[in-house]
Amino acid sequence: MYKVKLLLVFIFSTLNAQISQIKYSLETKYIEVPLDHFAYIEEPNVFQLRYLINAEHYDEMGPIFIYTGGKGDISVQAQNAGFMFDIASTFKALLVFIEHRYYGESLPFGDTSFSSLKHLKYLSTSQALADVAYVTKYLKTTFSEIEELQPTVVVFGESYGGMLAAWLRMKYPYLVTGTIASSAPIFDFPGLTECNTFYEKITDVYNKYGGQKCVEMIQRGWDIIAAALSKKKIGKDVLSELKICSKIESTKDVEKVLNWLQNILVTLAMANYNYPTNLYTPLPAYPVKVFCEKLTPYNEINNNSFIHHYSRALDFYTNYTGNNLCNNINYINEDLTEFAWNYQKCTELISPRCSTENDMFVTKPWNYEKYAHDCNARFGVKNVRPDWATLAYGGEDLKYYSNIVFSNGDMEPWLTSSVVDNITNSIFSINIPDTTNQVDLRQYNPADNNYVTETRNFHIRTIMQWLDGEN
Known part of the structure; x- marks a missing residue:
């Protein structure tokens, strides 16, 4: 037939x-x-x-x-x-x-x-x-x-x-x-894929479609953003540039901002189609390239200019409607989808993630004990099953x-x-x-x-x- x-x-x-x-x-x-x-x-x-x-x-x-x-x-x-x-x-x-x-x-x-x-x-x-x-x-x-x-x-x-x-x-x-x-x-x-491969592949995407300069600016920018947010008196201009809804009051809050920015960069790589799409949110063709083109014309990387340019480069993602007054740093999407997914990631879909000097993200080792502790603190999950x-x-x-x-x-x-x-x-x-x-x-x-x-x-x-x- x-x-x-x-x-x-x-x-x-x-x-x-x-x-x-x-x-x-x-x-x-x-x-x-x-x-x-x-x-x-x-x-x-x-x-x-x-x-x-x-x-x-x-x-x-x-x-x-x-x-x-x-x-x-x-x-x-x-x-x-x-x-x-x-x-x-x-x-x-x-x-x-x-x-x-x-x-x-x-x-x-x-x-x-x-x-x-x-x-x-x-x-x-x-x-x-x-x-x-x-x-x-x-x-x-x-x-x-x-x-x-x-x-x-x-x-x-x-x-x-x-x-x-x-x-x-x-x-x-x-x-x-x-x-x-x-x-x-x-x-x-665990045991099937090395924890470093995911972020290294993301970095390859930015290298290919955004260029080495873009990768280097992202790498160097984490310290600048963290330092600006870690000051005892955070200037209103910093919070205004990043359009963050909540106050930054602790080291944990700084980490939330960095994770939020990292997740956006990952999403752009996931949606890096060669034509406009509306899978995660309305995005232009090659959003990684668009982001890098908006970021890389600025050669000077310092506290005064980088956060401004970085935020403007991300604006096509974080504020595509032009009506977003501020950004929620807890989730990329403000709904229950991420909550349900994070629960699954804490029970049976355990995916080891670590970043090293070989990628463009903040260096962070995979720590199963901390992961299990955080899952228990957030969801009350006491039996995280990495081998399930x-x-x-x-x-x-x-x-x-x-x-x-x-x-x-x-x-x-x-x-x-x-x-x-x-x-x-x-x-x-x-x-x-x-x-x-x-x-x-x-x-x-x-x-x-x-x-x-x-x-x-x-x-x-x-x-x-x-x-x-x-x-």
Whole structure:
């Protein structure tokens, strides 16, 4: 059925799209799922999990393409997964986007979901995977109770959602025929990836797109910012330049500012697409280049000028609307998404991070004891499990699995903790030159390079083989 050679089907099916105007049509649905998929003693509790559907091109012979939501609102993620929409007509596929519990509207306890550890304890990868499996089984059996007549399912995901997509194929292979996992750092755990690689890769991005001078200014600037903020009497001009909402009263507050600035620089690297995007916030093409071009014309680096120029260089990110009166230094985004994500990072998604003299950030070693202490202080988590993900999902030992494509941009930070080599004849890795994360799952854009197009065509051919029963 799918053996026809359509190597350029993706190109031809999307050339006429109005790229900048597309807003995909999605129907919102809810399904009751168990609060705890693994409880047998307590009375079963349920909550409403949100999922989105597009059946524009679906017919009864087509597959179901499922997108595993990661951290954040599924409606935003769906609008940035244009590749699935672009190929839906070719495969006559039903598109389904499943929201991750505790994100978006899928809050098990409503407004009190984040009020206590008792409520938060149901936020885990195992529960989230079971949610997707539950919805997938429901969708398949809705079409037919006879297994042989049920639609084939292919799963897509990016970043953390890409990790879940890969793990879903590993844990529930009878439900999922294959997975496209884009920018999925499934090795980003203790013992699998060195703690220094992430920030070194970020530095490589700034070197390539901003130049060595930009990297040097960022490196030297940390001391200037820290010194200005550490003075007993912080001048109003310093706080005004950085537009910080809260007072700077302690060393911990200074550290918060530095972490806030560092997180912004990381986000710019993550979103360093070669065309304007609205994934994290509205950003121009090559935001790293834009930032560095705004910063580097000023040769003199001192307390009087650097903070002013640095703040102005970041303004296109921190104040893109022009209406932001001040910046919250606790989170990049002022919502519960980061709170939920930080909880997950304190329970089972432990990612070692350290910065050294080989990158452009403040030198900071990885200290597991401090990390565990901070998690306990913030969330009351007393059992931080650094080895859980490796034990649960197999770590680097992937040879027992099949039908997964791992794709990565060669200039994305997650490359250092992703699958970068073919594991078997059905566990593939594709590294896409001159691109950042999850670019292959985004919609077609005239600015896409040939490597992105080739990667998408590889995905199409591979999905065709999966649907035809080839391994």
